[in-house]
Amino acid sequence: MVCPKCGSENVSIQAVSIVSNQKHGLIWWLCIGWWWLIIKLIGWICIGIFMLVFKLFKKNKVKTTVHSYAVCQNCGNKWKV
Numbered sequence: 001m002v003c004p005k006c007g008s009e010n011v012s013i014q015a016v017s018i019v020s021n022q023k024h025g026l027i028w029w030l031c032i033g034w035w036w037l038i039i040k041l042i043g044w045i046c047i048g049i050f051m052l053v054f055k056l057f058k059k060n061k062v063k064t065t066v067h068s069y070a071v072c073q074n075c076g077n078k079w080k081v
Helices: 024-058
Strands: 011-021 062-072 078-080
Touching: none
Parallel strands: none
Antiparallel strands: 011 062, 062 078
């Protein structure tokens, strides 16, 4: 494999793991999130202990993807393979 930046053949390929949390987007917050926040606040006032226990045991959704990158050992350029 040849580096597109410097033309060197001293290139290694590495697997890179990218982790991201799945959160709600802007449209969700504009349509649902603002009133959902109000309902949650009222819920904290009415049944605060139950909500606290529920939040402690709630698991976050985590998405992990693996991409292969080639890295030039001479110039440090990297690109997705």
